[in-house]
Amino acid sequence: MTFVSLSRTKKTLLAGLVIGLILLAIYPMAATGYGIRFMLQLFMWVALAQSWNLISGLTGYVSFGHVAFFGTGAYAAAILIATHGWHWAPASSMGGIAAVVLALIIGYPCLRLKGPYFAIAMLGLNEVMRVLVSYFEGLTGGGLGLSLPTLYASVQIYYAAGLAAIAASVAAHLIITSRFGLRLMTIREDEVAAEAMGVNTARYKLYAFLISAFIPGVVGGLHARDQGYIEPISVFPLLTTITMIVMALFGGKGTVWGPVLGAVGLFCFQELVWARFLYLHQILFGAIIVFVVLLMPRGILGLVQQRYHLSRSL
Amino acid sequence: MQNGHLLELRQVTKRFGGVTAVNRCSLELAPGRIYGLIGPNGSGKTTLFNCITGLEPHDDGEIRYKGERIDGLRAHEVARRGIGRTFQIIRVFPELTALENLLVVTWGPFDEAHRRAQELLRFVTLDRLQNEYAGNLSYGQQKLLEFARILMTDPELILLDEPAAGVNRTLLNELLEAIRNLRAQGKTVFIVEHDMKVIMDLSERIFVLNYGEKIAEGPPGLIQSDERVIEAYFGR
Numbered sequence: 001m002t003f004v005s006l007s008r009t010k011k012t013l014l015a016g017l018v019i020g021l022i023l024l025a026i027y028p029m030a031a032t033g034y035g036i037r038f039m040l041q042l043f044m045w046v047a048l049a050q051s052w053n054l055i056s057g058l059t060g061y062v063s064f065g066h067v068a069f070f071g072t073g074a075y076a077a078a079i080l081i082a083t084h085g086w087h088w089a090p091a092s093s094m095g096g097i098a099a100v101v102l103a104l105i106i107g108y109p110c111l112r113l114k115g116p117y118f119a120i121a122m123l124g125l126n127e128v129m130r131v132l133v134s135y136f137e138g139l140t141g142g143g144l145g146l147s148l149p150t151l152y153a154s155v156q157i158y159y160a161a162g163l164a165a166i167a168a169s170v171a172a173h174l175i176i177t178s179r180f181g182l183r184l185m186t187i188r189e190d191e192v193a194a195e196a197m198g199v200n201t202a203r204y205k206l207y208a209f210l211i212s213a214f215i216p217g218v219v220g221g222l223h224a225r226d227q228g229y230i231e232p233i234s235v236f237p238l239l240t241t242i243t244m245i246v247m248a249l250f251g252g253k254g255t256v257w258g259p260v261l262g263a264v265g266l267f268c269f270q271e272l273v274w275a276r277f278l279y280l281h282q283i284l285f286g287a288i289i290v291f292v293v294l295l296m297p298r299g300i301l302g303l304v305q306q307r308y309h310l311s312r313s314l
Numbered sequence: 315m316q317n318g319h320l321l322e323l324r325q326v327t328k329r330f331g332g333v334t335a336v337n338r339c340s341l342e343l344a345p346g347r348i349y350g351l352i353g354p355n356g357s358g359k360t361t362l363f364n365c366i367t368g369l370e371p372h373d374d375g376e377i378r379y380k381g382e383r384i385d386g387l388r389a390h391e392v393a394r395r396g397i398g399r400t401f402q403i404i405r406v407f408p409e410l411t412a413l414e415n416l417l418v419v420t421w422g423p424f425d426e427a428h429r430r431a432q433e434l435l436r437f438v439t440l441d442r443l444q445n446e447y448a449g450n451l452s453y454g455q456q457k458l459l460e461f462a463r464i465l466m467t468d469p470e471l472i473l474l475d476e477p478a479a480g481v482n483r484t485l486l487n488e489l490l491e492a493i494r495n496l497r498a499q500g501k502t503v504f505i506v507e508h509d510m511k512v513i514m515d516l517s518e519r520i521f522v523l524n525y526g527e528k529i530a531e532g533p534p535g536l537i538q539s540d541e542r543v544i545e546a547y548f549g550r
Contacts, residue, residue: 182418186407193405196367197419198393198467254409309445 024162028155036158040226042267043161044219048240049247049259050168051215055208056245057253058181060188061111063212064241065122068129069099070216070223071235075133077221078146078230088153089160092221099217100210102129107209111202114191123238130236145231148224157226164222165260168215173256175211177313184208185254246285249292252301256313261300319378320345320471320502321366321397326375328358328365328526335361337526338375343471348493348503350517350534352510354546358526359506360402363473367399368392379471398469402476402506404456408449412440412459415448416466427466434462437492454485461489471502478509490516514538522546 028036048070056062073095080091110121133140140146175181186194187201195201224230243266251262266288273281296303305312321343328336336358343349351359364370366377368389377385384392393399407415416431417424435441438458443451448459457480464472474493478486493516496503507513513520514534522530522537524546530537537543 179418179420179424182410182414185410186418189407189409190405192369192389193401193407195389196369196393196399196401196405197463198390198421199419200388200390202388306447 021166028158033154036154038271040154040158040161042264043158043165044223045244045247045263045267046165046260047161047168047215047219048244049251049263050165050172051212051219052241052244053248053253053255053259054172054175054212054215055205057248057255057258058176058184058188059205059208061114061205061209062119062245063122064119064238064245065124065126066212066216066244067236067238067240068122068126069102069213070220070240071126071129071133071232072102073099073217073220074224074230074235075140075146075220076217078148078224079139081225082146082148088151088157088221088225092160092218092225095221095224096214096217099213099220103210103213104206107206107213111205111209126236126238126241130232133232133236141231143232145229145234146224147229150228151225153225157222161219161222161226164215164218169256169260171211171215172259173313175208176254176256177311180204180207188254242289246289246292249297249299250288252299252303252305254312255299255301255305258299258301318344320380321504322378323362323366324376324378326362326365326372326377328361328370328372334526336365336372336523339523339526339528340375341521341528341531343502343504345470345502346497346500347518348497348505348516350513350520351504351506351523352508352513352520352537353523357523357546359523360475361526362523363399363475363504363506366392367397367473393467393469396468396470397473398464398467398471399473400460400464400475400477402479404453404460406448406451406456406459406463408447410448411445412448412451413444415459415463419463419467431466434465437465438462439488453480454482457481458485458489461492465496469501471504472496474503474505474507476507477505478507478512486512 027039052063052066076098077088077091077095080086080094081088106125110118113121134142183194183199183204186199187205191201220235247262247266248259249262250266251260252258270281270285273284292299298306304310319342323339323341325338325340326336327334327338339362351362353359361370365372368387368391372385376383379395379397384395410418412435413431416434417427420427432441432444435444438461440455440458443455448456451459461477477489481489490512493503505513505516517534519532520534520537521528522543529542529546530540
């Protein structure tokens with residue numbers, strides 16, 4: 001591909017992106033309630049898959065407990081809204097901050113672990129958070145859950161979730177195309193060599209972990225407001241982590257557009273299959289996981305980029 | 315710098331369980347010279363490199379770089395102080411391009427780093443492969459890339475772990491020339507190598523390890539005729 005044609009391709013993609021964003025911005029004016037809710041959830045999945053990609057796709061530290069940040073953000077925002085009367089927008093931002101605080105506390109010891117040990121520790125974190133939330137009934141409502149005041153704000157939350165998805169994707173683009181992003185990738189490639197080359201891997205991992213925790217924290221807050229009611233099992237399900245992992249892997253981990261592609265493709269697929277084959281969709285989802293892991297470990301974009309030597313930002 | 319030494323090891327010991335990999339090893343390296351480290355397989359050469367570079371914390375003794383103790387520092391801190399190394403088994407970053415492999419180890423302005431990286435890739439004749447993933451390069455090319463990556467960090471002390479292994483003769487001559495150039499630039503080079511011709515031609519002073527202990531030290535001519543060295547390599 002020549003420089004001129006590559007530049008033209010980039011311009012075409014950019015134009016397509018701008019048109020797509022304009023269409024998404026005016027979409028709620030013409031959409032049905034289902035359509036808005038569908039897109040809102042899709043935006044959330046894009047943001048969640050991007051967040052997982054930032055820590056696991058770039059550094060190779062596979063987090064099996066990323067939903068812990070989602071749940072923590074959801075509860076932090078829900079408590080602020082229900083108990084302290086906060087507006088959902090700042091409350092969701094505080095959800096993100098609560099998730100970052102959790103990541104800071106847990107990241108320091110857990111990021112010393114490698115491979116399956118880190119994955120198991122993160123899985124444990126999710127369970128601990130779920131139990132803690134159930135235990136502190138006075139604050140969280142325990143197993144009975146927490147109800148938020150009624151509010152019809154689907155359109156506003158649609159825009160907020162869209163903004164979260166865009167922000168997560170822009171953050172991914174900025175990180176992946178920077179030397180900071182390259183250093184995160186060296187951790188995935190060979191952590192010992194990275195250390196020997198002067199990369200403070202502990203610090204870089206922690207930074208990536210904190211950034212990747214903020215996004216699901218905010219999304220958790222938006223989810224809590226959108227649902228109007230949360231309980232431990234609804235915001236700490238392992239399936240949410242697995243879904244974001246599969247989305248990022250399917251699209252292409254370590255790339256900017258991979259998690260977007262994975263989230264759009266799999267969420268649409270899930271909706272179509274779920275509506276028609278209620279019991280079959282979990283099996284099909286499992287089959288996709290096996291297919292991706294065995295035949296496409298780089299995901300769709302990873303394969304395309306390797307084959308055509310395209311930049312990770314494309 | 316104490317006593318004019320760039321690096322000083324005093325009674326350095328490293329144990330793995332019941333095995334003493336490095337046993338009370340002491341040595342000094344002066345700046346701007348090429349040193350060799352030889353010994354039979356399992357004699358502790360790579361472990362000693364790992365101790366110096368902070369990848370393996372040693373159990374006893376002290377390591378000083380420019381007069382300051384560096385033992386206890388983490389590997390990245392040692393590297394940032396000016397000690398660079400290559401590995402016995404190549405450790406390039408396979409899913410980063412050749413250019414990215416170099417850019418990632420610098421901290422200065424990006425444009426300057428980019429220019430320097432391209433200069434080094436030209437130097438190791440990999441400039442036409444700068445956008446190729448390092449994992450797709452041949453063994454020899456990866457070896458050259460790893461060497462260029464070390465130069466990118468501009469270290470004062472360079473530890474090379476078997477630089478000649480698996481490299482063809484033409485490439486090897488270029489590599490050896492590049493190492494001599496480093497010395498001419500005032501860098502200190504410390505080489506572990508099994509190819510005796512390479513180490514004897516290149517080194518000004520050689521240290522010999524056997525079962526983790528330093529058994530001999532001196533110029534190549536002296537080492538070649540040292541009874542203890544001959545015994546360590548060939549037995550009695």
